[in-house]
Amino acid sequence: MAAAETDSEVPCARCSDFLNFSAKDTAAKWLEVDNLHKEVYQHLACFVPKIYCLGPNLNPQNEDLLAQLLLQGPLEWYLCGEEPTVGLAKLEQSNQPSQLCGHVFKVGEPTYSCRDCAADPTCVLCMQCFLGSVHKEHRYRMTTSGGGGFCDCGDTEAWKKGPYCQKHEPNIGDSSQKDPLANLSEQMIDRTRNVFSIILKYAVDMLTWEKENELPEGLEPPARGDTYYCMLFNDEVHTYEQVIYTLQKAVNCTQKEAVSFATTVDRDGRKSVRFGDFQFCEQAKSVIVRNTSRQTKPLRVQVMHSSVVAHQCFALKALNWLGQIIRSSDALRRILCLVGLHQGPNGENSLVDTLMLCDSKMWKGARNVYHQLFMSSLLMDPKYKKLFAIQFAKNYERLQSDYVKDDHDREFSVTDLSVQMFTVPSLARMLITEENLMTTIIQTFVDHLRHRDLQGRFQFERYTAQQAFKFRRVQSLIGDLKYVLISRPTEWSNELRDKFLEGFEAFLELLKCMQGMDPVVRQVGQHIEMEPEWEAAFTLQMKLTHIISMMQEWCASDERVLIEAYKKCLSALTHCHSGFTDGEQPITLTMCGHSVDTIRYCVSQEKVSIHLPVSRLLAGLHALLSKTEVAYRFPELLPLSELSPPMLIEHPLRCLVLCAQVHAGMWRRNGFSLVNQIYYYHNVKCRVEMFDKDLVMLQAGASMMDPNHFLMIVLSRFELFHIFSSADCRKRYGRENINKDVVQQNNTLIEEMLHLVIMVVGERYIAGVGQVESYDEIKREIIHQLCIRPMAHSELVKALPENENKETGMERVIDHVALFKKPGVTGRGLYKLRPECAKMFNLYFNHYSRADQSKAEEAQRKIKRQNGEDSVLPPPVPPHFCPLFGSLVNILQCDVLLGILGAVLQWAMEPSGGHWSESMLQRVLHLLGMGLVEEQQHLTGSTEDGISFNFTLKISRPGEAPGNTPSILALLETLQNAPHLEVHKDMIRWILKTVANIKTTRECTASASPADSSGHSQEETVRDKDKAERKRKAEMARLRREKIMAQMSEMQRHFINENKDLFQQSLEELDATTSTSLEHSPSTCDSTLVCVGPRRWRAGASDRRQVVTCILCQEEQEIRADGKAMVLAAFVQRSTVMSKNRKRPPYNPDKYDPLFMHPDLSFGTHTGSCGHIMHSHCWQRYFEAVQAKEQRRQQRLRVHTSYDVENGEFLCPLCECLSNTVIPLLPLTKTTCSTEQPDQRQWINIISQQIKALHAARKKTNAEGVDDADSAEDCHPPDGFRLDHTPKNPYSGTIKEMLTTFGTATYKVGLKVHPNEQDARVPIMCWGSCAYTIQSIERLLVDEEKPLFGSLPCRQNDCLSSLTRFGSACWTASSQAVVHGHFIRLLAALVPDSQVENTPCILDIDMFHMLVSLVLSYPALHCLDSSGMSEDAAQLHLLHLVTIAHIVQILLTSIPEEVRMEQESGGAEREEEESVCLLYNTLRSHLSSGLHEVTSGWHLWHCVKTGILPYLRAAALFFHYLNGAPVPPELHAVGVGEWEALCGYLCLPSNPLQLYYNNLELLEPLLQGWCSHPGVLQALQSSTALIRFPRESNHLIELPEDYSALINQASSFTCPKSGGDKSRAPTLCLVCGAMLCSQSYCCQTELEGDDVGACTAHTFSCGAGVGIFLRVRESQVLFLAGKTKGCFYAPPYLDDYGETDQGLRRGNPLHLCQERYRKIQKLWRQHSITEEIGHAQEANQTLVGIDWQHL
């Protein structure tokens, strides 16, 4: 590396070199001089290059020390005039702490905003202030900071309520008005001003300095060497990889150094990559430039003289120093502000201005430092904040232009400070009036978008990449405009009015550039060649949506402004229209005796645009005028006469027709861009200022027109006029059947047109259109969402438009319209519509999509049917129109509409042959219903209206031309009985009934006698009854039909599941047969059930018979040793779930000896199964097919699957559960019970002799040929022990094969080695897996508080039983000698064997593993024995022996008693207590020094009893599955009686110590042997690592209740590798609590030859490859398995609405849900994480592609 080469030549500055320097004297000298500036500069010129940048900096602390001593020291002395520590302390005392908290946020730190009290969402509190504020009881929102910005606590303008937390509450006594400078002496002020202005000037000079080789005047170094830096600058163009690669080439450094350089460049904005003479650096520069200039502009590199770099370093230091020193004193802070904003005598820029204006030229690190200083000085002082804001606004245009050209992110730009000023309402107001800020922002924005078409509209079509980039950056200006507008004025001054209106006019200019942009023309013939650009225009529209709404709200708050704005908007619209009239010739339309003039225009043939912001703004203002009623009070102020209604509606109508035609499929050839535009036009993000306003404009226009004229224009624009205007329009069929497609198209258009009419008349939920408040509007939105289905809070939020504060207003109304249902362990909380709100349901709600509409209709009809109501869905009663819109109701009764309705009804007389549609008729009926509802409403209201609106009269009149067409009413009466209209019958009936009711009411009011409205005639009631009966029958038939259908589809859908059930049933039957046979055959044993030993229960022939079905071929098969092999799909995995020692270093898999499991269980092998059984040959065929498929797939495309075929993984063919091997099913072995069996002592003797014989035989074979005399001597094998006997293998070929398959798989996975079926460790791994799996299930049952037996699901039952039986058979697949060797070594750990060395001490052995391995390896020995000794006896003796060893183990590790228990002499267990004391004292006598004294027998007995229980339980499970003995009922329950039942079942005395006392002479020597093992004393003395019994279950770490505590914790977490940097994705291991720096370059490590991220690396040490993490910033649980598998899982944190917030997007407070956390814990404890990942990946293929290993 370059730096290293020059290192030795560098003169290293040392503190000792400057011992004679005195800061005090220097400061004293400064006090004397005239030109302080010159003096200080000289000082700096002399010392700075001596301290900084003397080559690669290897000792930054040294620099800091020197800088403090030589530079800051004198400055501080000078400033204070005395010892700085004393002076600064004094200043601090007189300091009046700012009431602003001003805490600057770190990246990822939690911030809080109050949704009730914050002036806007940018007002935030730090965690400390929040916890001390009133808002923690309010509706708050929590987010994580992106860095920068500060806490607004104490800013009275930021909070409507509670601006102070407890800490920042001002003292009532002091007046905040007091000038902080009053406390300072005149001289002090002068001195401070001197120092500050010189240092600030110096810093500004240096940071804005652009020359590489020179210094500002007065700073030239006394001596100048040929030392340079090659400085690399950051840009946003080149990637990390490019920079790293280039650096390795250019400066010849290692990859690691290059990464470190690149990281620093990215963080600080620049970094010197080489130090040396000019030539040396220049050379590196040219390499870098050459290497990066190919595709893009090259990386910026400068060769700078070391003194320049040194001064720049100190300049940054100096700014930090200033920030530091003003912290202690508000007076100093104010002086700094004063100095910074001081302008030169001729109006030269102040230092602050200079910095701002050079912002884009500085590197990131420099910008950050001075932005920080601004924040802690200018922005913390109310007076100077205002002055700074003015300067900022004055420079605004220039700053923004610089920013747009710059390529740094906005958070590194000074423009980002706008939020700190513009969101302060008083400042914003002041800047608008005094600096005309609003106009400036808008004009700057418009100026930057220069690409226009001929009409001056924006054109994004042929944007270059650079323009697109600029467009993205310039959007931040809209953000500024939003800040300025966010708080609406409560009082208006005349200046504010003027400036606002000026801004409004500028805004209209902007909108005019958008009106009509991106026009489209219908493509006929062929498809468009290229999708036109549309996103830019919509981005602009979306960004402006809130601005447009806020503009309207500002206007609404002042009548004069509103009227002026309305006028300006109108004239802007008129201006727009003037350019549009070409080619639009006037025509006259005539229909139903009315005629109107309009223009000839076809949406389907000419240009049409979806962007009409000017029209829409006018629509909004029109509604506001209507609401404020200014229109009625001062009509003379309004230019109403200038309005031309047809002109107003023209463009919005075209836009709506466009949508209708797209729906009708007429624009298919225009591609997706148009479909997308239509989608967004209606979408919740845009519709408020698009679709909704178009509707309002249509309503406004129509309200000012003759309704007939309006409808004729509508028909004409829909291109439907010819259909309804012809005289014989009622006979559409036969006249117009030329082209089926055209008819179809027209049908859709008619539907859309009718829907539009419904909306124009019916939509009254906008304040100003109808007599409603915003409250009603939201309420109605929510009701209609919930009419579709119950929804979660977040779903509702998404469906509702948000305002600029991200509020929907939903909380105010939700409880009035919905009921909340809490979530369970999965799912989320749901809101359900209150039943009484269903009557507001409107099928033609304007915000429904067609899909929503049909879902809602279905849901609502279903609910009505369930309630036994008529399922008709009539239109709801609408609110009244505001007067300005009142005339709209007349559309319902106008001639043209009635003509249209009549025509459609007439068409419907005949079954549809395509000439009418169901939806068309449904809309017509709905419109009729609306007319009736309207009339009813008028009738109950004033009488005058009732007369003017007489809908029933109009529809009763026969049609006019030609001849005698029937009236609408008459048509309906006929249609009522038409068989083809079954679905519409209920609505027709409802209409007819309502007509009858209205007529009655009218007659009654006419005759002035209050009549009984429900008075039916006799005849009518009879008819009704009849009808009701018919209906009931029909309903019943329907329900029956539905039920059958449901059943059928259920059957189809769950065919597989069905099979599964059948399968499970057969197993249950099997279980049932076993249990019944048990009841019938008590003969085998005595009354107690025993699972081990000669007295154990034995299966009869019928019990052993087991028949299963193969899931693949569905054939039945009996399990027989000599039969076809049947296998269970199984998944073997390494596990650390029960580990008591996660720090144990990983072993070398090739050398590791797994025979003895350590009691810390640090690594185990777990086997699980889904319980699905197959023939081995069926499975093999299936697996081969999977393999072949995978190979084909890999050749085609490299996609990962959720399972790794190469590693033997596959999915269970039935349940898709991840598996990696199969376990063969084996029958119970047939055993007989001989009466005479050796006792323990005899048995040990026999075994010892047998072992001796084996040793001898082995020696003989080893020493073949060599004469070995003594071997033959005393090693007579005991009677019946035939060394040369080769037992017959009882298993069929396929079973043998499967035994090997599973054994090898367990070995391979458990040890992470290559498969090798010959390896001696194969059987050990199998026994270990059996023991570990049983132990883990025993723990799980305890943790779940379930009984030991009877609660396991079938699949685990099957798995355990096949696993244990496999274990007892697996020796047959290995070499006998090997298994003998294992048995001998195992036994030697308990029974001394002189031939075996290096046996572990009993404290290093897990006794259950020991028991299982001994029992399962014994058969290899037993098969040589023909003496009649039974295997059962051996099992029992082994059990007894190991049990004693375990008791000793427990006693040795028992914790000394702490308090004397009261149960001291319980009495009941006196005998046990005495015996345990005795044994303990024996142990003490063997181990005199190692064992503490215990006198309480009760305590010891308690230790033994609780310590041994897990072992006994596991042993009971083991022998149960091994020998098949049924279980005593006590073990099917939890709690009392368990101990006795266990002892009985295991054939142990209820005081297991008896085992010892009954065989003292045998066991005493053994005991002594165990204790004398040197390992015991060693372990006891280093008590830290001692495992005690019972081992507690592991659990996931404790999590805090409040999620923000976690965020806070993570925000202070720094990357462990890159020295104090914030971690981007802090991730918490839920198993051990480690915090990791995930998903980041810095923390990648190499694992088995691959680069992996911190999480993956951690899983290998902490979880044997499986990991459970919480990604703190994302609030997301991460499951990882191996390097390639992973999935995200719902976090255990929920908000008050019962929902998670993955990605922390909503920011609702989150609290821990214990139930969900326990569920995750359970998944972990039962080893289901990998399975869960498999299922998630199968369900969601995108998860497969994620690069999990780098997380």
Ligand SMILES: [Zn+2]
């Ligand atoms: Zn704070």
Ligand SMILES: [Zn+2]
């Ligand atoms: Zn505070």
Ligand SMILES: [Zn+2]
């Ligand atoms: Zn609040």
Ligand SMILES: [Zn+2]
């Ligand atoms: Zn089969």
Ligand SMILES: [Zn+2]
């Ligand atoms: Zn399965």
Ligand SMILES: [Zn+2]
């Ligand atoms: Zn890191």
Ligand SMILES: [Zn+2]
């Ligand atoms: Zn961990």
